[in-house]
């Protein structure tokens with residue numbers, strides 16, 4: 254961390270002594286005030302539910318400028334990565350800090366490809382779930398269960414274990430997501446086919462059957478690959494912070510990633526892609542474009558509890574750059590499949606237009622986020638709605654691992670242990686049950 258010449262001074266109105274707090278500069282982005290000694294010197298904590306002003310770590314992986322609508326992985330703009338690189342190159346970049354040269358790429362792809370199969374026993378574990386279980390419930394279980402299958406990569410403090418766990422997770426997530434899907438539809442699992450691309454292999458495991466092979470279509474494979482790239486990392490979001498916090502106890506990497514999957518499931522986070530599509534389907538069922546005005550009215554009514562899913566972001570107060578790229582992919586996919594007149598897409602475009610012009614959304618800087626479009630793309634490709642978030646978890650796995658590795662390698666790393674402002678009862682005595 255680069256120390257700043259500026260110091261912050263904290264003063265108190267009750268006459269307690271002032272405290273100087275050091276500031277550190279990032280390479281870009283806001284400076285941070287170092288409050289680590291605050292409690293020791295003043296006996297006070299800071300209070301910041303939701304981490305609105307708190308940096309929980311320093312990181313070299315991903316940078317977001319929410320006002321500009323900028324997203325960088327290791328310094329590279331997401332727009333360039335999405336158009337010039339594939340997902341496995343992006344994984345390499347996130348994990349090791351640099352884009353691979355051709356030889357490094359070949360070696361990395363070969364290593365990942367070598368691990369695409371899962372232990373045969375895992376299918377019996379999967380069979381314990383109800384067939385109608387939500388794929389994210391299944392994924393949380395399957396990823397956590399990996400620690401029971403791969404004992405030689407469970408020591409989070411051993412860099413070799415972490416490396417092999419990373420490769421295994423990246424390689425096996427598509428296989429697990431496809432297995433979870435096949436299980437719900439009662440079809441046999443399709444084994445990975447290692448001469449296909451990462452995204453192509455995933456789509457074949459999803460859509461092939463033993464009776465009929467699936468020939469991946471280039472446009473759709475590119476779209477899926479782009480979904481993976483755009484979701485690969487997003488700095489200290491809720492699931493990534495969960496993975497860091499979980500891993501900070503020294504638990505094994507599979508358990509920490511399973512915690513990330515569980516957190517991602519929520520509709521305010523990764524579950525928004527599923528929620529956004531369900532919302533569009535709901536509006537469509539209830540009258541379509543003609544009913545948008547009524548729906549927007551509900552969204553603006555704070556008592557209704559209705560939100561425009563796929564809109565708004567904690568960090569982006571401008572157009573989500575991932576949404577722009579996904580919007581482009583959306584057009585490509587709908588063109589390729591001849592679905593441009595798809596009513597759901599028309600509805601989404603109309604909803605976007607109205608929301609972008611509406612004072613409520615303009616004043617609050619609410620723009621479409623990536624999930625507004627990724628659902629439409631996935632639906633067009635033939636992915637069932639409940640699987641959207643599982644695909645997000647597949648893509649985000651590399652980001653979680655890169656962040657976990659960064660944390661473990663940081664000499665300042667400590668177990669995460671937030672403090673609290675206690676506002677409950679003061680100490681009191683337990684009365685015998687008959688006197689209560």
Ligand code: CMC
Nearest residue numbers: 520521522523525552560561562563564565566567617622
């Ligand atoms: N629809 C209607 N109003 C909204 C929405 C929305 N989608 N998002 C925010 N607002 C309002 C909110 O009610 C508040 O209004 P007011 O100032 O009058 O109280 C104001 O905008 C600020 O919102 P906030 O709740 O303080 O913002 P936040 O940073 O806590 O929440 C969010 C961010 C993403 C949870 C929220 O925008 C949201 O729930 N969006 C819908 C879910 C969604 O699409 N999530 C996907 C995020 S992108 C994928 C990912 O990275 O996980």
